[in-house]
Each structure stands twice: as structure tokens, then as C-alpha cells.
Amino acid sequence: xxxxxxxxxxxxxxxxxxxxxxxxxxxxxxxxFSFNKPNGRFNYQWQQFSTDAWTDxxxxxxxxxxxxxxLQLAVWATLGATLLGTMIAxxxxxxxxxxxxxxxxxxxxxxAMPEVxxxxxxxxxxxxxxxxxxxxxxxxxxxxxxxxxxxTAVKARVMSMDPRLExxxxxxxxxxxxxxxxxxxxxxxPGIAAGALLAFALSFDxxxxxxxxxxxxxTFPMFVWGSAQRGTPVQINVIGTAMFLVAVLLVxxxxxxxxxxxxxxx
Amino acid sequence: xxxxxxSGDVRLSGISKTYGSFTAVHPLDLTVPQGSxxxxxxxxxxxxxxxxxxxxxxxxxxxxxVRLGDQxxxxxxxxxxxxxxxxxxxxxFPHLDVFENVAFGLRRRGxxxxxxxxxxxxxxxxxGEQARKKPHQLSGGQQQRVAVARALINHPQVLLLxxxxxxxxxxxxxxxxxELKRIQTEVGITFVHVTHDQEEAMTMAxxxxxxxxxxxxxxxxxxxxxxxxxxxxxxxxxGTSNLIEAEVGTRSGDDIVLEAGGxxxxxxxxxxxAPTTAGGRLLVGVRPEKISLTHADDAGEIPEGRNRVTGxxxxxxxxxxxxxxxxDSPVCPELDVYVQNIERDSRLxxxxxxxxxxxxxxxxxxDAAQDIDAGLEEEAA
Numbered sequence: 001x002x003x004x005x006x007x008x009x010x011x012x013x014x015x016x017x018x019x020x021x022x023x024x025x026x027x028x029x030x031x032x033f034s035f036n037k038p039n040g041r042f043n044y045q046w047q048q049f050s051t052d053a054w055t056d057x058x059x060x061x062x063x064x065x066x067x068x069x070x071l072q073l074a075v076w077a078t079l080g081a082t083l084l085g086t087m088i089a090x091x092x093x094x095x096x097x098x099x100x101x102x103x104x105x106x107x108x109x110x111x112a113m114p115e116v117x118x119x120x121x122x123x124x125x126x127x128x129x130x131x132x133x134x135x136x137x138x139x140x141x142x143x144x145x146x147x148x149x150x151x152t153a154v155k156a157r158v159m160s161m162d163p164r165l166e167x168x169x170x171x172x173x174x175x176x177x178x179x180x181x182x183x184x185x186x187x188x189x190p191g192i193a194a195g196a197l198l199a200f201a202l203s204f205d206x207x208x209x210x211x212x213x214x215x216x217x218x219t220f221p222m223f224v225w226g227s228a229q230r231g232t233p234v235q236i237n238v239i240g241t242a243m244f245l246v247a248v249l250l251v252x253x254x255x256x257x258x259x260x261x262x263x264x265x266x
Numbered sequence: 267x268x269x270x271x272x273s274g275d276v277r278l279s280g281i282s283k284t285y286g287s288f289t290a291v292h293p294l295d296l297t298v299p300q301g302s303x304x305x306x307x308x309x310x311x312x313x314x315x316x317x318x319x320x321x322x323x324x325x326x327x328x329x330x331x332v333r334l335g336d337q338x339x340x341x342x343x344x345x346x347x348x349x350x351x352x353x354x355x356x357x358x359f360p361h362l363d364v365f366e367n368v369a370f371g372l373r374r375r376g377x378x379x380x381x382x383x384x385x386x387x388x389x390x391x392x393x394g395e396q397a398r399k400k401p402h403q404l405s406g407g408q409q410q411r412v413a414v415a416r417a418l419i420n421h422p423q424v425l426l427l428x429x430x431x432x433x434x435x436x437x438x439x440x441x442x443x444x445e446l447k448r449i450q451t452e453v454g455i456t457f458v459h460v461t462h463d464q465e466e467a468m469t470m471a472x473x474x475x476x477x478x479x480x481x482x483x484x485x486x487x488x489x490x491x492x493x494x495x496x497x498x499x500x501x502x503x504x505g506t507s508n509l510i511e512a513e514v515g516t517r518s519g520d521d522i523v524l525e526a527g528g529x530x531x532x533x534x535x536x537x538x539x540a541p542t543t544a545g546g547r548l549l550v551g552v553r554p555e556k557i558s559l560t561h562a563d564d565a566g567e568i569p570e571g572r573n574r575v576t577g578x579x580x581x582x583x584x585x586x587x588x589x590x591x592x593x594d595s596p597v598c599p600e601l602d603v604y605v606q607n608i609e610r611d612s613r614l615x616x617x618x619x620x621x622x623x624x625x626x627x628x629x630x631x632x633d634a635a636q637d638i639d640a641g642l643e644e645e646a647a
């Protein structure tokens with residue numbers, strides 16, 4: 001039974017490859033169809049190869065405007081959520097205060113609550129306050145739901161941190177500010193970075209909450225949704241593919257940098 | 267290394283630490299002279315680490331003062347005190363390499379040219395080759411040496427060591443004990459060493475303070491503590507002691523004659539830390555290795571003037587250099603006796619009737635009002 005034996009030996013690899021394919025297949029479809037030249041308005045059937053969309057990514061009205069807005073929102077939401085979330089995480093791990101238990105569970109609420117419910121209640125809140133829907137209401141909403149993810153990521157890191165490291169820094173003549181900058185922050189950095197990446201992805205992606213609270217503002221996910229009613233321009237696939245490539249390149253670059261640094265240190 | 271300079275003296279006056287209703291350290295007075303190797307010895311939870319952390323400034327005392335030399339540092343934060351600590355499990359900065367770990371203290375004090383000093387220090391602890399490695403790439407012993415180098419490079423007035431060898435295996439621990447002792451003699455800095463390992467404390471320190479439940483039980487040179495313990499805790503925690511309950515009889519010259527299980531035992535009055543009124547009770551102690559064992563048939567050969575106790579061998583375990591006997595005796599159900607394996611008497615097997623005898627000068631007397639088993643359960647730690 002040489003085949004069965006071969007299968008037994010390589011089962012893990014095969015399962016891994018299949019899972020990878022499952023994950024990557026949608027991306028492959030998006031990429032392939034970004035080179036399509038569809039007949040009509042819908043890009044659902046392969047017609048013929050063309051680089052038209054790639055040479056003119058902003059060729060569709062409002063697409064690049066909405067993309068720019070989404071990137072801008074994502075950057076600010078990431079900054080806001082990361083800053084607040086990091087401080088909350090430190091407070092929750094390091095200090096014992098009266099409402100600590102309550103805050104700890106409240107922080108998780110946005111993750112647990114159905115997005116639609118949160119979106120609707122946020123809208124109610126904004127309308128009652130008389131806020132004008134637009135960039136700022138979207139930003140406030142994004143920071144709010146990104147916060148829980150940042151807190152979770154940073155908290156895990158801070159909890160696993162040996163408090164003696166900071167004591168050692170203090171023992172070695174570092175005052176409170178120096179201790180934070182030289183020891184606490186660098187050690188917590190991977191957790192903070194993970195939280196920030198998560199926040200960026202969530203904010204850039206978000207449709208439901210944004211759609212409720214955007215007023216007449218249109219973000220990229222809202223643009224894609226809107227255009228899907230009337231036809232899907234190939235440029236959407238181009239933007240999707242480009243973002244995927246940027247992400248892959250960033251990961252590769254960080255791996256290469258990390259390797260080189262590791263080798264130099266050794 | 268004793269000098270007239272007292273800048274490295276550590277003086278604790280009435281220092282205590284309470285957490286809510288729990289008292290970790292009872293008011294304590296302690297002076298560690300400049301240049302000495304001082305050990306705080308005790309089981310976990312006895313307050314030794316808290317005491318050390320109060321010297322470092324990492325713990326604020328509930329009362330009392332900490333002085334270094336002539337300076338009162340009680341109110342100073344740790345980063346303003348001229349002391350450095352080698353932490354338990356080292357607390358090396360994981361994101362910095364060995365060089366930067368060692369340079370950390372110098373850089374924080376604004377010293378620009380650190381290269382030469384760091385390299386010299388790494389040479390001293392034999393880690394010159396490892397300067398660019400991260401802490402997790404080093405072995406336990408190497409990490410320990412980085413921790414020592416990182417503290418010593420700052421030339422502190424006092425170096426505090428919090429169980430620095432606890433994470434190492436036995437052989438490496440012995441090696442590092444000698445190494446630390448060598449470094450201390452070389453640099454002449456006051457070392458305050460916290461440990462639960464009695465052998466470690468006795469090998470390294472000039473002076474040992476045995477702590478129990480937030481108090482110093484006894485303080486002295488290792489030989490003094492071992493030969494002349496003043497409490498049952500010290501007697502049991504440092505090595506092993508046989509404690510026999512006895513009644514005070516008559517006094518003859520410098521000796522006290524005691525009565526135990528129908529026999530007589532002699533105790534030099536100077537080696538008794540408890541009041542001795544005739545008819546009162548005492549605990550008579552003797553270390554297992556001071557006792558000789560003679561088969562009952564040869565009892566006549568035992569010289570006059572030795573303390574004698576009869577018994578039967580309950581158990582014998584051969585451990586190479588010596589044989590450890592447990593003797594069942596009328597004065598005490600379990601007496602430990604360690605006999606060097608010089609000439610082995612083949613009759614000394616379990617069940618044999620024996621006479622235990624020892625030089626009265628090795629006997630010590632303790633107050634019978636104490637718990638006879640104090641310090642026993644902690645000893646295994």
C-alpha cells in the first residue's frame with residue numbers, strides 16, 4: 001500500500017495546502033477578474049484579458065475619493081483607538097480600582113454586540129445630540145468599536161510582562177518617564193502594533209456601522225456596496241488586489257528586516 | 267576588606283512593613299558593615315525579600331528608616347539610591363542585547379562613553395563573546411552573570427542579591443557561589459544576599475541573619491549560628507539538630523547537670539541560652555555528626571566524662587562518605603546520628619542495641635517553652 005503510506009506521511013502538508021487554498025482562492029478570483037474586460041456593467045463572467053482598469057484605477061467617478069476618505073478614517077481611527085486602548089489596557093492590568101471588574105467586561109461589549117444593533121443605537125444617540133452625520137460621527141463610531149480589540153491585544157501583552165523588569169529599570173537609575181520609554185513601551189510594542197493593525201483593518205472594512213452613521217458621506221465599502229446595485233466596475237477588483245499586494249509586501253518586508261536584524265545581532 | 271570608610275554601611279532602624287493586617291516584617295534593627303557579605307536566610311514568606319526591597323526602595327517601609335552610610339534614604343525613590351539589585355530570575359531586559367543591558371544604568375545617568383566600561387565588566391564576568399546576544403539566547407548561568415554585571419557596573423555602595431542562584435541547577439549554583447564570593451572580595455562592595463538555602467548562606471556570607479515570620483531569630487557568623495543556635499528554629503533550620511527534653515538538676519562548676527530519661531547529661535552553662543533554675547525544663551541539643559555510636563557490648567570502652575544515651579538502631583542509610591542512623595531511644599523517639607565511614611562496625615545494623623556518646627562541650631541548651639519542631643518543615647525548601 002505505498003499510496004496509503006504516502007498519504008499518511010503527507011497528510012498534514014495536504015491539509016495545510018487545502019486550507020491555504022480555501023483562504024486564498026477568493027483573492028485569486030479578485031486578482032484574475034481585475035484583468036477582465038467585461039461586456040456590460042457586471043464583472044461576474046470572464047470575457048477577455050485587459051489592463052485597462054489597472055492603467056486607470058480612478059476611472060470610475062467617486063471611487064478614489066471614497067478610497068481616500070476610508071484610508072483617512074482608518075488612520076485616524078487607528079491612532080485614536082490605539083492611544084486610548086493602550087492606556088485603558090495598562091490601567092486595567094496595573095491598577096486596582098473600584099470599577100475595574102465592570103470596566104473589564106464593558107470593554108468587551110462592543111465585540112459581543114451585533115453590529116447592526118450598535119449601529120442603530122449610535123445613530124439614535126447622534127440624532128438626539130443633534131450631531132451632523134459625516135466624517136466625525138463615523139470616526140467616533142470607528143474609534144469606539146476598534147477600542148475593544150486594541151485593549152484585548154495590548155492587555156494580553158502587558159499581563160505577560162514581568163513587573164520586575166520595570167523595577168529593574170528603576171533600580172538602574174531610570175525615572176518613571178525613562179522607565180516607560182526605555183522598557184515598558186518597547187516590550188509592550190508588539191501588542192500595541194497588533195492592536196493597531198487590527199484597528200486599521202476593522203475601520204477600513206467596516207460597512208454596517210459606517211452606513212448608519214455616515215449621512216451623505218461615502219466610504220470605500222459603501223461605494224462598493226452602492227455600485228454593486230448598478231454594476232461592478234473592474235476598478236474595485238484593482239483596488240482590492242492592490243491592497244492585498246501592499247499587505248503581502250509589508251509582511252515580507254518586516255520578515256526580511258527581522259531576519260537581517262536577528263542575523264546581525266547573533 | 268574592612269575599612270574605616272562607612273559609606274557602604276546599611277543601617278536599618280525600627281524598619282517594618284505591614285500589608286493591611288498582615289505584618290511582613292516586624293520592627294527590625296540591623297547594621298550591615300561596609301564591605302561585608304551579609305546573608306538574610308529564611309523560608310519563603312519570612313520577610314527577607316521584603317527587607318531587601320525596602321533597602322532597594324522598591325517597597326516603602328511602614329515605619330523606621332533606612333540609612334546608607336550617613337545618608338537617610340528612606341524617602342528616596344529607587345532610581346535615586348546608590349544601590350543596585352540582582353533580581354530573582356534576573357529581570358534582564360528582553361528587548362536589549364547583553365551589551366545594552368549592562369550599559370543601561372550608565373546611560374540613564376547620562377554617561378556617554380560606556381563602551382570601555384561595559385567591555386571590561388563583561389570581561390570580568392567572562393561574557394565578552396556574548397555582548398551582542400539577546401538574554402534569551404544565553405544559558406541560565408550566563409544570564410545570572412549578566413544580571414550581576416548590569417548591577418556592579420554602576421559601582422553601587424551596596425549590592426542587593428535576591429535569591430540570585432535559585433534558578434540554577436545544583437552544580438552551577440556551587441560554582442556561582444564561589445564566583446560571587448570572589449567578585450565580592452575583589453570589588454569590596456557590601457553585599458546583602460537573600461536566600462532560603464542554608465548551605466548557600468553559610469558558604470558565602472561573613473554574617474548570616476536567620477529570619478522567621480518577620481523577625482530576625484539570630485544573627486552571627488555561620489559557625490557561631492551552627493554550633494550555638496539560640497532558638498529551636500535556628501537549630502532545626504540550619505542543618506539538623508537532636509533536641510532532647512530534660513530537667514535541670516545540679517550545677518557543678520561551669521556545667522549544668524541535667525536529667526533525661528533516667529540518665530544524666532552535662533551541658534556547659536555558657537552554651538545555654540535559657541534560664542536554668544533547678545527543677546526547670548530545658549531542651550538539650552546536639553548535632554548528629556558530633557555523636558559517636560558504640561555497640562552495647564562495647565559500652566565499657568567509652569571514656570569517662572562523655573554524655574551517654576542508650577538506644578536501638580531503627581534505621582540506617584549508607585550515603586557514601588557517611589552512614590546516617592536513626593536511633594530509637596528512651597529520651598527521644600528519633601535521634602539522628604551521622605557516622606563517618608572510617609571503620610565500619612558490621613554489628614551496627616537496624617535492631618542493634620547501641621550507646622550514643624558525645625563530648626559535653628558540643629551540647630547546647632534551649633528554652634523548653636518553644637516549639638520543639640520550629641523550622642523543621644521549612645528545612646526542605
